[in-house]
Amino acid sequence: MAKRAAKTKAVSGKTTKPAKKSAAKSAKSAAGPKPIDLYYWATPNGFKISIMLEECKLPYILHPVNISKGEQFKPEFLKISPNNRMPAIVDPNGPGGRPISIFESGAILQYLGRKTGKFYPADERGRVEVDQWLFWQVGGVGPMAGQVHHFKNYARETISYAIARYVDEVNRLYGVMNKRLADRKFLAGKYSIADMACIGWANGWEKQGQHMDEFPHLKRWLETMKARPAVKRGMELGLSLRQGVDMKDPKVQAVLFGQRARAN
Ligand SMILES: N[C@@H](CCC(=O)N[C@@H](CS)C(=O)NCC(=O)O)C(=O)O
Numbered sequence: 001m002a003k004r005a006a007k008t009k010a011v012s013g014k015t016t017k018p019a020k021k022s023a024a025k026s027a028k029s030a031a032g033p034k035p036i037d038l039y040y041w042a043t044p045n046g047f048k049i050s051i052m053l054e055e056c057k058l059p060y061i062l063h064p065v066n067i068s069k070g071e072q073f074k075p076e077f078l079k080i081s082p083n084n085r086m087p088a089i090v091d092p093n094g095p096g097g098r099p100i101s102i103f104e105s106g107a108i109l110q111y112l113g114r115k116t117g118k119f120y121p122a123d124e125r126g127r128v129e130v131d132q133w134l135f136w137q138v139g140g141v142g143p144m145a146g147q148v149h150h151f152k153n154y155a156r157e158t159i160s161y162a163i164a165r166y167v168d169e170v171n172r173l174y175g176v177m178n179k180r181l182a183d184r185k186f187l188a189g190k191y192s193i194a195d196m197a198c199i200g201w202a203n204g205w206e207k208q209g210q211h212m213d214e215f216p217h218l219k220r221w222l223e224t225m226k227a228r229p230a231v232k233r234g235m236e237l238g239l240s241l242r243q244g245v246d247m248k249d250p251k252v253q254a255v256l257f258g259q260r261a262r263a264n
Pocket residue numbers: 043044045046067072084085086087103104105106138142255256
């Protein structure tokens with residue numbers, strides 16, 4: 001069902017209503033849990049959540065947030081994600097049976113892990129193992145690789161100092177990850193939300209000026225991750241909607257770059 005709702009949405013690219021209706025209908029007839037609303041655009045941060053939903057086989061409805069057009073600033077989206085960033089979710093079956101909305105990919109992954117009991121251990125030691133690598137991604141790999149993408153691929157002027165600084169930092173981080181993966185299959189031992197958080201970013205190593213020959217354990221992990229059907233599905237979700245978006249288009253850059261505090 002999740003796939004059908006997502007596909008309808010991705011292929012049609014219409015407003016959220018038709019997909020919502022059909023998925024809600026199928027959810028009711030199957031008497032299963034109400035689908036989770038996924039606010040998403042096909043980027044490495046978005047993939048974290050599409051992968052987790054696919055891995056857990058949770059029904060969901062895709063609500064594309066076209067960040068190149070500024071949909072992240074719509075008042076209804078800001079109510080869910082005040083940071084004007086996707087991903088975000090609304091789970092109609094939140095704690096106490098009431099809806100809950102969540103922004104920040106790490107918080108969403110932890111929530112879904114606690115909700116399902118999957119890919120996020122319940123015991124404190126296991127949980128701490130996952131948390132450190134999850135926060136390492138959210139605070140390190142994501143922002144640093146994001147800066148590489150910006151200065152290497154999108155910036156209007158070439159600033160070699162900025163490029164070198166972020167390429168080096170990503171190189172350092174991948175070195176840490178490579179060492180960690182030398183004696184275990186996944187970051188926290190067992191496959192977890194920490195791995196899901198990293199895959200979309202690490203998969204972009206070429207665009208980040210990196211070489212996998214330097215990181216054999218990371219390379220093996222990447223191949224293992226990409227062979228998982230749920231990871232494949234998660235990283236394909238909504239790709240067609242993003243096609244044709246030119247990040248060098250001044251109109252797109254005006255939306256995404258140079259953002260400052262807003263009154264509303
Ligand atoms: N810390 C956030 C980062 C999310 C993020 O940066 N999302 C980007 C796309 S990858 C976004 O929504 N950008 C919209 C914008 O720049 O206005 C998370 O982990 O959820």
